[in-house]
Amino acid sequence: MSKRVLIVDDTAFMRMMLKTIITGKGYSVVGEAEDGLDAIEKYKELKPDIVTMDITMPRMDGIESMKGILEIDPNAKIIVCSAMGQKALVIEALRLGAKDFIVKPFDADRVVEAINRIS
Amino acid sequence: MGGQEEYRGLFFSEAREYLQILSNYALQLEKNGDKEILAEMFRAAHSLKGMSSTIGFHDISLLTHVMEDLLEKLRSEELTMTTEIADLFFECVEHLEALLTLTELGEEGYVDEELLQRLSMASNTPEEKDIKVHTGLKVTLKPNTPMKSVRAYMILSVLEGMGDIKECVPPIHDIEEERFDTSFIVYIQTEFDIDEIISRLIAIGDVENVEPIIHEEIPVLTTNGDKDKKESLNSRNGTVKRGRHVEKFVRVEAHRLDKMMNLVGELVINRTTLIQVGKPLASRELEGALEELGRIIQTLQNSVMEMRMVPIKQVFDQFPRMVRKLSNEKGKKIELVIEGETTELDRSIVNQISDPMVHLIRNSVDHGIESPQERRNAKKDETGLITLSACHEGGYIFIRISDNGRGMNPIHLKEVAIKKGVITKEEASRLTDEESLELVFRAGLSTAEEVTDISGRGVGMDVVRSVLEALNGSISVKTKEGQGTTFEMRLPLTLAIVEGLLVKVDDNIYVVPIESIRENIVMSTQTIKRIQGNPVILVRNELIPILSLPRFFGEEDKNFTAFSETDSEHVPLKEISLMILESGSKKVAIPVDEFIGQQEIVIKSLGGLLRDIPGIAGATILGDGHVAPILDANTLVHWGDLHVQEGVDSR
Numbered sequence: 001m002s003k004r005v006l007i008v009d010d011t012a013f014m015r016m017m018l019k020t021i022i023t024g025k026g027y028s029v030v031g032e033a034e035d036g037l038d039a040i041e042k043y044k045e046l047k048p049d050i051v052t053m054d055i056t057m058p059r060m061d062g063i064e065s066m067k068g069i070l071e072i073d074p075n076a077k078i079i080v081c082s083a084m085g086q087k088a089l090v091i092e093a094l095r096l097g098a099k100d101f102i103v104k105p106f107d108a109d110r111v112v113e114a115i116n117r118i119s
Numbered sequence: 120m121g122g123q124e125e126y127r128g129l130f131f132s133e134a135r136e137y138l139q140i141l142s143n144y145a146l147q148l149e150k151n152g153d154k155e156i157l158a159e160m161f162r163a164a165h166s167l168k169g170m171s172s173t174i175g176f177h178d179i180s181l182l183t184h185v186m187e188d189l190l191e192k193l194r195s196e197e198l199t200m201t202t203e204i205a206d207l208f209f210e211c212v213e214h215l216e217a218l219l220t221l222t223e224l225g226e227e228g229y230v231d232e233e234l235l236q237r238l239s240m241a242s243n244t245p246e247e248k249d250i251k252v253h254t255g256l257k258v259t260l261k262p263n264t265p266m267k268s269v270r271a272y273m274i275l276s277v278l279e280g281m282g283d284i285k286e287c288v289p290p291i292h293d294i295e296e297e298r299f300d301t302s303f304i305v306y307i308q309t310e311f312d313i314d315e316i317i318s319r320l321i322a323i324g325d326v327e328n329v330e331p332i333i334h335e336e337i338p339v340l341t342t343n344g345d346k347d348k349k350e351s352l353n354s355r356n357g358t359v360k361r362g363r364h365v366e367k368f369v370r371v372e373a374h375r376l377d378k379m380m381n382l383v384g385e386l387v388i389n390r391t392t393l394i395q396v397g398k399p400l401a402s403r404e405l406e407g408a409l410e411e412l413g414r415i416i417q418t419l420q421n422s423v424m425e426m427r428m429v430p431i432k433q434v435f436d437q438f439p440r441m442v443r444k445l446s447n448e449k450g451k452k453i454e455l456v457i458e459g460e461t462t463e464l465d466r467s468i469v470n471q472i473s474d475p476m477v478h479l480i481r482n483s484v485d486h487g488i489e490s491p492q493e494r495r496n497a498k499k500d501e502t503g504l505i506t507l508s509a510c511h512e513g514g515y516i517f518i519r520i521s522d523n524g525r526g527m528n529p530i531h532l533k534e535v536a537i538k539k540g541v542i543t544k545e546e547a548s549r550l551t552d553e554e555s556l557e558l559v560f561r562a563g564l565s566t567a568e569e570v571t572d573i574s575g576r577g578v579g580m581d582v583v584r585s586v587l588e589a590l591n592g593s594i595s596v597k598t599k600e601g602q603g604t605t606f607e608m609r610l611p612l613t614l615a616i617v618e619g620l621l622v623k624v625d626d627n628i629y630v631v632p633i634e635s636i637r638e639n640i641v642m643s644t645q646t647i648k649r650i651q652g653n654p655v656i657l658v659r660n661e662l663i664p665i666l667s668l669p670r671f672f673g674e675e676d677k678n679f680t681a682f683s684e685t686d687s688e689h690v691p692l693k694e695i696s697l698m699i700l701e702s703g704s705k706k707v708a709i710p711v712d713e714f715i716g717q718q719e720i721v722i723k724s725l726g727g728l729l730r731d732i733p734g735i736a737g738a739t740i741l742g743d744g745h746v747a748p749i750l751d752a753n754t755l756v757h758w759g760d761l762h763v764q765e766g767v768d769s770r
């Protein structure tokens with residue numbers, strides 16, 4: 001059974017990019033969320049195997065959202081997506097329990113590798 | 120490293136200080152493994168490590184890192200102090216010293232590999248020696264890995280979970296700053312099997328390769344940018360090149376210099392005694408010999424002073440960069456002019472004035488200089504000017520920080536002070552403009568409407584003042600609304616010996632530092648005028664208050680009573696000698712019965728109850744063994760100024 005991925009990112013463009021990369025490698029994207037709050041709701045509803053989590057988002061950022069998700073499911077597998085220069089935030093996310101990180105602009109191979117590694 | 124040239128001086132002087140701490144405490148450490156001593160040493164080693172890795176002296180940072188490690192173990196009682204360990208520390212200190220000296224001279228110093236090994240061996244407790252010691256792992260990341268440091272963080276986190284990380288090459292700090300190419304080496308003490316560790320590391324993203332390093336293999340530093348530079352750790356023989364330059368420097372503890380200074384002082388006193396004893400003999404030979412002795416003492420004194428003096432440039436050098444950075448942040452245009460950076464002052468003072476100065480300059484940038492728009496509106500040059508100057512004046516060092524910004528408004532200051540509860544409305548109404556300005560030095564007062572992260576948190580100026588007072592100095596402020604503000608710091612030279620004038624007033628002998636004396640004049644009592652009962656004289660159209668020394672010190676002044684009577688008719692007509700003291704631009708005239716003469720005096724600080732007598736800066740021992748107080752011109756002049764001011768105001 002292929003792994004089910006939830007994509008969290010506030011820009012539709014980025015979601016589409018990721019979706020293309022992920023589905024191209026045989027994973028299925030079960031849902032998309034536009035912000036941190038949305039992500040928590042969708043997580044509860046969809047119970048995905050993997051979440052890709054953008055850090056900077058309106059309403060609730062990725063870090064807070066991660067905390068919320070990990071509270072619901074301490075075993076949640078979250079990959080944080082960050083832009084260059086957000087080193088400190090990425091480290092914080094890892095410390096909080098993110099399993100891995102990918103850096104924008106996305107390199108298709110690295111994204112797939114990250115997902116492969118934690119599934 | 121190039122851009123950091125300016126900080127080199129500061130680095131070396133500070134590094135030496137820490138080294139000093141290490142060496143001092145290493146001595147005590149051998150006697151007792153006191154926790155506090157260990158903590159001090161740990162801090163010193165830690166600071167040195169941080170400093171040296173920041174400036175890029177990796178070998179120094181490597182050595183201090185290992186020292187830090189060992190100290191930590193001693194502190195946590197994982198290890199107990201032995202003579203061997205103490206010896207090791209001495210060796211380290213010596214080695215560091217040589218490294219520092221070489222590096223300062225621009226030569227390359229290498230850390231002694233063998234010493235490092237002995238250090239890391241020493242920091243392994245006997246029980247642990249059975250465990251696999253220091254497994255070395257070379258971790259290589261894929262080329263073009265984004266956020267290498269975060270990957271490294273993940274790798275190090277995994278390793279931390281599996282054992283104790285002993286050392287990284289390059290140092291962990293550099294790894295965090297991404298100062299490595301694609302690979303770094305971690306030494307870890309662990310019970311896990313090496314294959315197990317490798318397989319876990321390989322599972323981390325972007326890790327290309329992990330290979331074990333056999334301990335004999337010497338790690339190679341790979342730093343970004345200077346890959347071709349033969350790595351310092353590679354020196355197989357590992358000894359520091361003790362070049363011909365090393366002997367040029369001798370490190371001497373500061374208190375030894377103080378002792379020497381004191382002895383020179385005693386010599387001066389002794390010479391004065393000799394002169395007095397020899398006077399009745401009227402021997403030309405003796406006079407000649409004494410004169411020669413005087414010259415030698417003078418030279419000796421200068422050399423000792425020189426040893427303690429450093430140019431203020433050390434402190435000033437950090438400011439151009441700081442001002443540029445701050446003004447960019449604040450969107451202001453500011454030019455910084457520095458004057459008198461070669462002025463020398465005592466090293467211990469230099470170390471302490473840096474922080475107050477940083478604060479004052481930040482204030483100038485933040486509150487003093489206006490935005491370009493504001494300046495244009497005020498018809499001022501768009502670019503603000505901050506002038507930093509240091510000079511020698513009247514036996515003191517003056518450091519001035521002035522800006523041509525918006526200045527301060529005494530009335531506004533008062534309002535803020537009332538609002539913040541620093542003073543009451545009533546108190547405020549009694550303050551003169553000048554006194555109102557002094558409010559800036561009070562705790563809890565910040566005139567910034569808005570707190571910024573540069574300054575204006577309402578703490579600061581009071582701290583600046585207390586730092587200066589602790590150094591026996593002072594700070595004053597002058598301002599003109601719309602034109603700018605000047606802060607003036609006055610610091611003693613810590614010259615233990617000054618040229619002084621001996622004067623007699625009412626049978627007491629006082630010493631006045633010659634630099635404080637503007638002139639000595641003789642005037643008729645007729646010329647004395649009064650403002651509100653306070654006697655003043657007019658010298659070249661300048662009103663100078665007259666101060667009676669006995670009165671100032673709370674005694675009766677027989678000669679002086681006449682001057683202060685309001686009825687000028689009753690003043691007996693006679694000539695009086697006046698000594699005019701000057702401090703800053705202010706003056707005071709002191710009636711003197713007799714000028715005894717000029718001589719070199721040794722300042723002895725007064726202890727206990729006598730320390731805080733206003734008007735007295737210290738005491739000296741005269742040639743005949745008597746003790747005479749040294750007058751503090753600044754306080755006296757200030758007193759006189761207040762009195763005239765009062766008189767003028769209430770007239």
